[in-house]
Amino acid sequence: MGILKIQPQVAASNTLFDKLYRKEAKIAVVGLGYVGLPLAVHMASKFRVVGFDINQKKIEQIQQQQDPCKELSHLDFIGKDFFATDIKNLLGVAKFYIVAVPTPINNEKQPNLAPLKSATATVAEYLKKGDVVVFESTVYPGCTEEVCVPILEEISGLTYKKDFQVGYSPERINPGDTKHTFTQIKKIVSGSNQEALDVISKVYEEVVTAGIHKAPSIQVAEAAKVVENIQRDVNIGLMNQLSQIFSEIGLNTSEVLEAAGTKWNFHNYYPGLVGGHCIGVDPYYLIHKAAQHNVASDLLKQVRNTNEGMIDFIVSKISKALKIKKPSCNNCKILVKGITFKENVNDIRNSKAAELCLALQRKGYTVIVQDNHAYPSEVKTHYGIELTIATNQHFDAIVLAVDHDNYKKLTYSDYLKNARMDTVFFDIKGDKKDLFPKNVYMSL
Numbered sequence: 422m423g424i425l426k427i428q429p430q431v432a433a434s435n436t437l438f439d440k441l442y443r444k445e446a447k448i449a450v451v452g453l454g455y456v457g458l459p460l461a462v463h464m465a466s467k468f469r470v471v472g473f474d475i476n477q478k479k480i481e482q483i484q485q486q487q488d489p490c491k492e493l494s495h496l497d498f499i500g501k502d503f504f505a506t507d508i509k510n511l512l513g514v515a516k517f518y519i520v521a522v523p524t525p526i527n528n529e530k531q532p533n534l535a536p537l538k539s540a541t542a543t544v545a546e547y548l549k550k551g552d553v554v555v556f557e558s559t560v561y562p563g564c565t566e567e568v569c570v571p572i573l574e575e576i577s578g579l580t581y582k583k584d585f586q587v588g589y590s591p592e593r594i595n596p597g598d599t600k601h602t603f604t605q606i607k608k609i610v611s612g613s614n615q616e617a618l619d620v621i622s623k624v625y626e627e628v629v630t631a632g633i634h635k636a637p638s639i640q641v642a643e644a645a646k647v648v649e650n651i652q653r654d655v656n657i658g659l660m661n662q663l664s665q666i667f668s669e670i671g672l673n674t675s676e677v678l679e680a681a682g683t684k685w686n687f688h689n690y691y692p693g694l695v696g697g698h699c700i701g702v703d704p705y706y707l708i709h710k711a712a713q714h715n716v717a718s719d720l721l722k723q724v725r726n727t728n729e730g731m732i733d734f735i736v737s738k739i740s741k742a743l744k745i746k747k748p749s750c751n752n753c754k755i756l757v758k759g760i761t762f763k764e765n766v767n768d769i770r771n772s773k774a775a776e777l778c779l780a781l782q783r784k785g786y787t788v789i790v791q792d793n794h795a796y797p798s799e800v801k802t803h804y805g806i807e808l809t810i811a812t813n814q815h816f817d818a819i820v821l822a823v824d825h826d827n828y829k830k831l832t833y834s835d836y837l838k839n840a841r842m843d844t845v846f847f848d849i850k851g852d853k854k855d856l857f858p859k860n861v862y863m864s865l
């Protein structure tokens with residue numbers, strides 16, 4: 422006997438989801454970066470999707486089925502109902518918009534909402550009655566309805582909750598992580614009313630294998646996202662502070678954490694650099710919101726300061742070690758391995774490894790930097806640093822700044838091609854103590 426396969430009931434009804442499912446209506450994804458492009462391409466396995474970005478160079482690459490962020494392979498584009506464009510008029514064909522543009526901070530560490538406002542204004546130009554706009558960019562609670570909705574209303578002339586609906590669904594992808602990919606991470610969804618929540622839930626359920634979590638409001642969904650990243654910031658900040666204390670009293674932090682980690686309810690976090698555009702940025706969004714409401718956020722600010730202060734701490738540890746081990750060394754030479762904001766990605770935005778290189782340069786050291794993931798031209802433009810592919814030089818210190826997979830494979834004898842027996846090894850991740858002789862190995 423054959424198995425009866427139940428198909429979604431789309432033929433009889435004519436909701437927005439039905440139209441999307443039957444490909445009579447399109448989804449538009451605005452912003453095709455680390456978040457937007459994988460999202461658009463996955464959505465395009467079930468729906469008709471148009472992707473829009475203001476970066477023409479990026480669009481040209483995507484049209485060649487290449488992901489500039491290297492999160493997708495050429496094969497991921499095959500068979501997808503997806504078209505990428507920088508012509509904004511083409512957004513007019515959509516009924517369901519998803520906005521995934523950057524939400525950085527400015528020099529005063531305040532939210533820089535310019536890209537979000539501008540992308541919202543673009544959507545507003547094409548907004549029609551019955552449309553739904555979902556925001557995926559990380560924001561503070563309240564931002565979607567306080568900042569984006571008024572732009573949508575003003576430019577479109579339509580009325581929120583009557584003519585169009587809005588939702589918020591934070592993105593939780595972890596670049597470079599091949600296990601927790603878009604389809605494998607539970608998606609938080611929220612909507613401005615039950616009808617919006619229904620269509621948004623159904624759309625994401627079609628493509629996210631891990632399922633969805635319906636948040637009771639847009640603000641709850643917005644807050645949940647920043648909290649996820651704040652929790653990591655705080656926990657790493659605690660480890661960074663402990664590392665500074667233990668360093669001063671002569672204890673090895675990783676030995677302490679290894680011992681403490683044998684307790685059943687100990688949470689394993691490690692000291693390190695907190696960079697990138699999520700964990701090192703999102704806490705400032707909630708700090709901003711707290712200030713608007715005159716609520717103290719001292720703990721969050723303190724953690725940010727501690728984590729930002731790790732560069733000075735590492736520079737001072739390296740320079741102390743060099744003074745002791747190489748007292749006669751003027752203009753010591755340091756090799757830094759890795760400059761991206763984290764391992765196995767090419768993203769250099771807000772990279773603390775890059776800031777560490779610059780801080781070492783300012784200290785007077787000659788700093789040579791290697792990274793096989795980062796684009797050399799981007800590194801040069803953003804940080805003024807020339808990447809070196811291979812070098813035969815011998816260095817006074819080698820800093821293992823970013824633990825890319827190809828560095829993980831290196832043995833001590835590989836490192837000795839660029840080192841002498843007294844070269845200092847500073848391992849930021851701190852998991853290679855068995856690789857190096859104890860007298861030259863340092864970590865946080």
Ligand SMILES: NC(=O)c1ccc[n+]([C@@H]2O[C@H](COP(=O)([O-])OP(=O)(O)OC[C@H]3O[C@@H](n4cnc5c(N)ncnc54)[C@H](O)[C@@H]3O)[C@@H](O)[C@H]2O)c1
Pocket residue numbers: 451452453454455456457473474475476479521522523524536537539540541543557558559560592593594595596698699
């Ligand atoms: N990258 C991540 O790992 C990650 C994870 C979770 C959440 N987020 C959040 O998702 C959002 C997007 O981040 P991202 O890493 O994809 O950024 P990104 O910089 O990689 O991509 C954003 C894209 O938006 C485009 N853009 C900017 N302004 C635009 C506009 N007005 N109209 C159309 N396109 C525009 C840019 O050209 C760029 O291609 C941010 O809020 C970020 O905090 C990122």
